[in-house]
Amino acid sequence: MNASAGTPATHDGFDVARVRAEFPLLARTVHDGKPLVYLDNANTAQKPRCVIEAVDRFYRERNANVARAVHALSEEATDLYEGARTALARFINAPSAQELVLTSGTTMATNLVAYSYLLPRLEPGDSVLTTRMEHHANIVPWQLVCERRGARLKAAALEANGELRVDEFIALLTPEVKLACVAHVSNVLGTVNPVREIAAACRKRGIPLLVDGSQAVPHMPVDVRALGCDFYAFTGHKMCGPTGTGGLWARRELLADMPPFFGGGEMIREVRIEGSTFADPPARFEAGTPNIAGFVGLAAAVAFLESLDMQRIAAREQVLLDYATARLQEVPGLRILGSAAHKAAVISFLVEGAHAHDLATLLDLEGVAVRSGHHCAHPLMQFYGVPATCRASFSFYNTEAEADVLVAALRKARKLLV
Amino acid sequence: MNASAGTPATHDGFDVARVRAEFPLLARTVHDGKPLVYLDNANTAQKPRCVIEAVDRFYRERNANVARAVHALSEEATDLYEGARTALARFINAPSAQELVLTSGTTMATNLVAYSYLLPRLEPGDSVLTTRMEHHANIVPWQLVCERRGARLKAAALEANGELRVDEFIALLTPEVKLACVAHVSNVLGTVNPVREIAAACRKRGIPLLVDGSQAVPHMPVDVRALGCDFYAFTGHKMCGPTGTGGLWARRELLADMPPFFGGGEMIREVRIEGSTFADPPARFEAGTPNIAGFVGLAAAVAFLESLDMQRIAAREQVLLDYATARLQEVPGLRILGSAAHKAAVISFLVEGAHAHDLATLLDLEGVAVRSGHHCAHPLMQFYGVPATCRASFSFYNTEAEADVLVAALRKARKLLV
Amino acid sequence: MSAVATATLYREQVLAHARAPGHSTPLDHADARATGANALCGDHLEVQLALTDERISGYAFHAEACVLVRAAASMLGDRLLGLDRAGVHAMALRFERLLQGEAGDTDALGDLAVFVDLAAHPARRKCARLPLATVLAALAGRATATTEEA
Amino acid sequence: MSAVATATLYREQVLAHARAPGHSTPLDHADARATGANALCGDHLEVQLALTDERISGYAFHAEACVLVRAAASMLGDRLLGLDRAGVHAMALRFERLLQGEAGDTDALGDLAVFVDLAAHPARRKCARLPLATVLAALAGRATATTEEA
């Protein structure tokens, strides 16, 4: 089992050993010296050396506040911060860096849309459309603002295999829908939703579409122009970047029409006690001192992912998904939730007779980190009628040998519990 | 001038040279090898080695998401994150760590109060009381919610010397005031406001008081219990901590009554498409993945400040303030804005015949980093009838020799400009 | 986090209680009852109590929950008989100290003392806490209990 | 950031224009006028233009502003006469390329070419931009201009 973590093989032209060597944490051991098998990537990703060092170097050499002072240090920090915006915008093929609001993560991005875009437009009887497979960050913000306005949240159903019922989603795009929302990739099922098709249907009806890209940006090439959506939210810590970073891309026209949300420094033009005027987007939505060092690190993460090539990352993760799925299906009593035709490397499973938390704890004893619980997706758990699942989520730095450790640990846990 | 940055003297029992050695960035040079003289501390502070290393080490050894998974790594990360909450709460003497909401900074803290506390309570004709000396983060959030409710923002005036007219502030505490707000320390004038007296007056009238502690927590011992206020907001990056961190302390009863603001993971109890229930504070207000690494660094910053002793930091900075004030007053045509009896080491100044931005750029050429402009305090600039000032703001790691460099550079700039 | 503590979390003593729990036959007549639920975990527990002179004279539970909840509910049953509300409170306090890893008088906890292993496992403490919390709810006349967000 | 570029930002040529600006005598008759203001900086500029056959035949300004605004406004005046709106636009484009540090045809910019030093000083570019932006506003019939948030 000890050899498993560092398999030095080259897979599909992807030199996994070399890639793993860039991630200091992957060399860790847990409980009694067990090599860590980190399969909780949908929760948060590990960071490559270059990201850690970019943050470190920023604080040692460049630290200053941005966009406020004319001294050399501040100009350097501002260049780095705005450089991160440019790099991120290019990474998702946004038409302009000025359409990218830097946020503390997906949650802040969806809430910004809820409070600044949706709330002023919502009237009693209106509704918002989401799906049964969403993360709470793509459900609760809409509930909070709908409640204030006497509007309603609707959710499109799923097929038993975890695919979205796209026909139903489209049928629910009725005229009172003021915003439609969908995950690009489900964090529980791995389902990749047909965003282009959905976006086309929304556009035809004049309904703006928000896509939660939290689980897509780290794992596949994302092109917001090609997708045809109107808002795209993502989070930095899942894409090998620092915690407390993320972004909201939105069409220029939509941003231009959105009133300010947070008040404070940087987002104003002129402040008088009697009233204030506000900066243009994206500054209008970035009140206060941002997570400057975090975004410097996120720019390094983007460069790292680009150097690996998102196409090749996606291909490598498909190989891992196929391998792990086949091996897991050999475990007696194990049932995988979600078998969409188009699926990312996220595997939720149940083992007959064993509670998900017990499994997760016993896997942890073998060094295998998975997540158990509802994965911030209660309505999806309700759909499947289960209280919790175990979820193994893979990244390009994982190996087939790690999937083997997972399976062996599961068999051992089953013996104890069932 | 070259010797200035590293004066190896011991001042008032405070070993400045040893302290400076902990801050890698202070060894930097700018333009043509000029030693950096960093006097922009009210904008953001530099970081000691222990903070930089705590963040670095977290990503190398402990990185995981918090409060979500049962595996070893996640438990370690959760312990570190909650440990930061405990350390911060103790640092400001909060009665309980559960009363401390971790935020991305002061701006998020004041906006949280604006949207979650104030907005639901505000009715047409109500008002919010602030002062003329506030940072935009303690003005604009109140304006934004007042505007929605037909309420009004009032601001207490100042004396010419930059002290708050406390009698006027108290006279303005009329029954329609739903929230009173004041900076503990002004970021432009250095004025330390008599928060205890103000808090007592507010309490007598049953009006909750929010204190903006951004410029106080880094520079003096803060005891929210002794102050007697109801909300206390602060930001991590000004107290030697990472960017994207901060906090809002609030009395338990007030937090308990506040509805959720951001929706997402962690802040919920149960989510159904038809409606959700929410966690208790502080989790209720911490939707989504927080800036985990940032708070691990902030805990290290607190330990560092505690090791230096906030009393001694405050005393050392008073010595610096007195020295720098005296030296600056020798510069012909220089006028200092703000001479409160109780003042922190922040010096705003004007030089007759020279524009603040030109001064700042010319100081920068000599290695001296100061901020010029309105310092996110337009109403204060309007009060003084000036478009902008230069501001030199000191930290315990600055030296008298650095004040000398500032003064020499100012004299040189004056010769060019005036 | 001690590796030993974690490794012993699922020791045979715990697994045996979970596999074949005592006190699982419903009472004929219950004087008090409550439901314990940890929604985030998906743990669900029902508790029945018989009371004589305000002291517990009967206890039964039904759980759809993880091993730790089931084992704790079973072990608890062996210590409850004869206790009044103050006695259960005292026991809960002692159990809490145990979970925090404090040494102390664990004799009164019986098999429950095995959960000292949870000192190293904060994320799972809420599981072991649920049965006691539910019993306390029943004694206080409350219908439900949870140990999430503790 | 190049140290040389910064050190030369306040070269004598700039300071001389700022100290004794040309084009500061108000016009008797202005065909167009506009106010340029950068509120965050506190820079304020007023511009008057005389026009003959849609070409600039007179220019004057008054500034309460930093050295860079004052110098740029003065230098600009030496290049404006005879230009129509398209000509000023072309000049503004050329100036923008200069500020970004692109080499190119700087002859047409005259003394303004000195602002190539701003390639290393992004925070101060808005100052040098203000006079041209204000002239363009006046030609377009707009009353105000700003170069903040550019």
Ligand SMILES: Cc1ncc(COP(=O)(O)O)c(C=O)c1O
């Ligand atoms: C007095 C005061 N309040 C609020 C703030 C805003 O803090 P932040 O930008 O970290 O949210 C600052 C600093 O910028 C400040 O000096």
Ligand SMILES: Cc1ncc(COP(=O)(O)O)c(C=O)c1O
């Ligand atoms: C699909 C999805 N949406 C939203 C989020 C929320 O992201 P964050 O917690 O970084 O705001 C997550 C991850 O937690 C996610 O997986």
